[in-house]
Amino acid sequence: xxxxxxxxxxxxxxxxxxxxxxxxxxxxxxxxxxxxxxxxxxxxxxxxxxxxxxxxxxxxxxxxxxxxxxxxxxxxxxxxxxxxxxxxxxxxxxxxxxxxxxxxxxxxxxxxxxxxxxxxxxxxxxxxxxxxxxxxxxxxxxxxxxxxxxxxxxxxxxxxxxxxxxxxxxxxxxxxxxxxxxxxxxxxxxxxxxxxxxxxxxxxxxxxxxxxxxxxxxxxxxxxxxxxxxxxxxxxxxxxxxxxxxxxxxxx
Numbered sequence: 001x002x003x004x005x006x007x008x009x010x011x012x013x014x015x016x017x018x019x020x021x022x023x024x025x026x027x028x029x030x031x032x033x034x035x036x037x038x039x040x041x042x043x044x045x046x047x048x049x050x051x052x053x054x055x056x057x058x059x060x061x062x063x064x065x066x067x068x069x070x071x072x073x074x075x076x077x078x079x080x081x082x083x084x085x086x087x088x089x090x091x092x093x094x095x096x097x098x099x100x101x102x103x104x105x106x107x108x109x110x111x112x113x114x115x116x117x118x119x120x121x122x123x124x125x126x127x128x129x130x131x132x133x134x135x136x137x138x139x140x141x142x143x144x145x146x147x148x149x150x151x152x153x154x155x156x157x158x159x160x161x162x163x164x165x166x167x168x169x170x171x172x173x174x175x176x177x178x179x180x181x182x183x184x185x186x187x188x189x190x191x192x193x194x195x196x197x198x199x200x201x202x203x204x205x206x207x208x209x210x211x212x213x214x215x216x217x218x219x220x221x222x223x224x225x226x227x228x229x230x231x232x233x234x235x236x237x238x239x240x241x242x243x244x245x246x247x248x249x250x251x252x
Contacts, residue, residue, distance in 0.1 A: 037086075159204060169212075173213055
């Protein structure tokens with residue numbers, strides 16, 4: 001099976017606000033295999049959204065769902081995801097007021113993950129850089145992943161944020177081998193700004209992370225660019241072209 005590449009729609013959030021379906025059409029035209037939703041499904045009913053995706057030959061590479069929805073509306077979230085053909089749900093972020101209770105959160109993630117698994121869905125946690133800051137000799141990301149149940153809680157590792165925190169993404173992919181079904185691909189400018197960059201234009205060691213990801217069982221490689229100084233669709237094209245030209249024929 002060829003390497004599957006999706007785009008995280010947070011990259012195209014403004015376009016999604018203006019024309020959600022039109023944005024999906026442009027993503028399909030660019031040649032992406034799928035999309036990862038960013039807590040926004042365009043206000044569409046699940047059946048309508050699934051039909052649109054099918055018509056565009058786009059797969060659902062998962063959805064980012066806020067923690068408060070996972071805690072309070074999980075049954076509805078799962079039902080919607082199943083209807084749109086999604087097999088992946090990810091907690092994308094921890095609100096500042098919830099940080100610090102990481103051991104408790106590991107237990108909460110386990111409960112969410114268990115319910116997802118019972119419904120045939122893989123549940124993951126997506127990191128930023130703040131989870132890599134040492135707190136009394138421990139890093140929050142390790143706590144969240146090591147104290148949760150590895151059978152039901154996975155990692156959606158973000159190689160930009162790992163790199164920005166001074167970590168080696170390859171080591172993290174290896175450490176959580178078999179628990180990283182989704183991998184966020186991002187690049188970073190080589191200047192002091194360390195701004196988000198189109199894949200292949202910055203200094204992140206993308207090749208090593210992608211090859212390690214393939215070796216470790218990553219199911220979807222997901223392009224995300226939090227901010228861009230170009231038109232977002234142009235950025236999305238540059239990143240996909242980079243992958244096409246360098247990795248797209250690699251087997252998973």
